[in-house]
Amino acid sequence: MINIKNVTKKYGDKTVYDNFSLDIEEGVITAVLGESGAGKTTLLNMIAGLTDYSGEISGNIRPASMVFQQNRLVPHLTVAENLKLVKSDADIASALNSVGLAEYGCAYPKSLSAGMARRVALIRAFLYPSPIILMDEPLINLDLALKYRLTGLIKKLQKESGRTVITVTHDIGEAVMTADRIVVLKGGKVVFKEDAVTEETAKRLTEVLLQNGDDK
Amino acid sequence: MKKTEKVLNFALPIITVGIIIALWAAAANAADNEYVLPTVSATLKKAFELFKSAKFYSAFFSTLIRCVVAFLLSYALAFAAAYFSYKNKYAERALSPFIAIVRTLPTIAVVLLLTVWVNSKVAPVIVTMLVVFPTLFDNLYSALCGIDKEIGEMCKVFGVKKKDRLFKVVIPEIAPEFIRAAGAGLSLNIKLMVAAEVLSQTANSMGYLLNTAKIYFEISTMIALVLFTVAVGLIVESVFKFLSKKAAKV
Numbered sequence: 001m002i003n004i005k006n007v008t009k010k011y012g013d014k015t016v017y018d019n020f021s022l023d024i025e026e027g028v029i030t031a032v033l034g035e036s037g038a039g040k041t042t043l044l045n046m047i048a049g050l051t052d053y054s055g056e057i058s059g060n061i062r063p064a065s066m067v068f069q070q071n072r073l074v075p076h077l078t079v080a081e082n083l084k085l086v087k088s089d090a091d092i093a094s095a096l097n098s099v100g101l102a103e104y105g106c107a108y109p110k111s112l113s114a115g116m117a118r119r120v121a122l123i124r125a126f127l128y129p130s131p132i133i134l135m136d137e138p139l140i141n142l143d144l145a146l147k148y149r150l151t152g153l154i155k156k157l158q159k160e161s162g163r164t165v166i167t168v169t170h171d172i173g174e175a176v177m178t179a180d181r182i183v184v185l186k187g188g189k190v191v192f193k194e195d196a197v198t199e200e201t202a203k204r205l206t207e208v209l210l211q212n213g214d215d216k
Numbered sequence: 217m218k219k220t221e222k223v224l225n226f227a228l229p230i231i232t233v234g235i236i237i238a239l240w241a242a243a244a245n246a247a248d249n250e251y252v253l254p255t256v257s258a259t260l261k262k263a264f265e266l267f268k269s270a271k272f273y274s275a276f277f278s279t280l281i282r283c284v285v286a287f288l289l290s291y292a293l294a295f296a297a298a299y300f301s302y303k304n305k306y307a308e309r310a311l312s313p314f315i316a317i318v319r320t321l322p323t324i325a326v327v328l329l330l331t332v333w334v335n336s337k338v339a340p341v342i343v344t345m346l347v348v349f350p351t352l353f354d355n356l357y358s359a360l361c362g363i364d365k366e367i368g369e370m371c372k373v374f375g376v377k378k379k380d381r382l383f384k385v386v387i388p389e390i391a392p393e394f395i396r397a398a399g400a401g402l403s404l405n406i407k408l409m410v411a412a413e414v415l416s417q418t419a420n421s422m423g424y425l426l427n428t429a430k431i432y433f434e435i436s437t438m439i440a441l442v443l444f445t446v447a448v449g450l451i452v453e454s455v456f457k458f459l460s461k462k463a464a465k466v
Contacts, residue, residue, distance in 0.1 A: 048373055050369060050372070063373075063374075064373065065373070066373045068369075072366050072367055072369075074367055074384070074385055076388045076389065077384065077385075077388075081384070085371075085380060085384060124374075
């Protein structure tokens with residue numbers, strides 16, 4: 001279990017989390033939902049160790065791997081070189097093959113479509129030997145068909161590796177399709193937590209988010 | 217690129233040079249006085265004579281060595297200043313008045329002062345260094361500031377080794393800008409060096425040849441020397457532009 005205990009995080013005068021606590025189960029996909037400014041990305045950054053905070057975050061969280069909102073592929077390196085950067089002894093061919101990009105090892109990120117670049121960012125995160133993978137809006141700005149395909153890919157990669165995945169989003173459909181557990185944040189507090197995602201979850205999530213003034 | 221665009225890209229600079237030469241020829245014809253403006257052919261003839269003389273090559277290579285020394289020193293100083301300014305905002309604040317002063321230094325006045333303080337071989341090197349330094353600093357500093365911080369964060373998350381980060385991520389990212397800055401700096405360096413040599417009356421230099429030609433009223437020699445300096449500057453700039461494009465492979 002990943003334990004976030006009494007965490008406080010401030011940006012200048014703005015308090016994002018005040019004595020915030022949350023337990024996240026390991027080895028499953030947890031989606032963190034919430035409106036813009038709810039502190040979703042801050043939560044990931046704190047777990048990844050990219051920002052300081054007071055309080056305690058414990059569990060199997062180091063090293064952490066990440067899928068960023070922008071892919072953050074190094075533009076002057078080929079796809080294969082980008083992957084080798086995070087794991088020099090990786091079997092790049094089979095990694096690319098697993099996401100249907102076997103032919104693109106020598107391509108530069110600029111020449112990839114949005115979906116292809118996303119798949120490279122995803123496989124890079126899974127290639128990096130870490131117990132936890134943090135995803136910041138991994139399917140943002142992608143069309144519906146692509147979202148559906150990549151959701152399947154994330155689930156497949158997580159199932160094969162058995163690693164903990166925490167994905168943040170403000171898309172209910174994406175959360176329901178991808179996650180095993182769902183947490184909704186509002187104003188730095190947990191306002192909804194579901195440990196088993198069912199057909200009813202989407203409906204209840206919509207109600208919760210509407211109730212809390214979310215317009216997404 | 218369309219075929220017409222390609223042809224125009226190639227032909228337009230040649231046409232421009234052609235127009236300049238035609239205007240020169242017309243003006244020389246109108247002046248009809250080689251002491252005011254020599255003809256194109258007289259200048260070319262003088263240029264070939266120069267290229268045959270050992271004195272010219274000796275002067276040219278002396279100037280070139282001074283250029284390289286001044287440039288390397290200036291580049292090293294500009295890089296150090298840019299790096300510290302990029303890494304530390306207090307260093308940037310501390311260096312900014314120095315850079316502002318160097319940027320506004322009156323070149324000719326500095327040459328004259330330097331000729332009093334140091335010998336005529338060193339004065340052009342120092343003045344060239346001082347004048348080129350702010351331009352190099354600006355280019356190198358903006359290249360360093362342009363390093364993608366998000367990629368840096370990605371490297372931190374994925375524990376990319378420092379050596380890999382430097383050689384595979386950072387250096388290839390800034391190399392095109394660094395090479396372009398070097399080309400522009402070196403080209404400016406050559407022009408300034410010749411001017412400073414004229415003022416310092418540096419022996420065995422392009423500036424000295426120019427000054428001697430002026431004293432003997434050899435206008436065609438002066439123009440040939442100027443054209444040669446321009447050509448060297450252009451070649452240097454083109455080579456560095458090409459290298460910069462090669463470095464930016466995407």
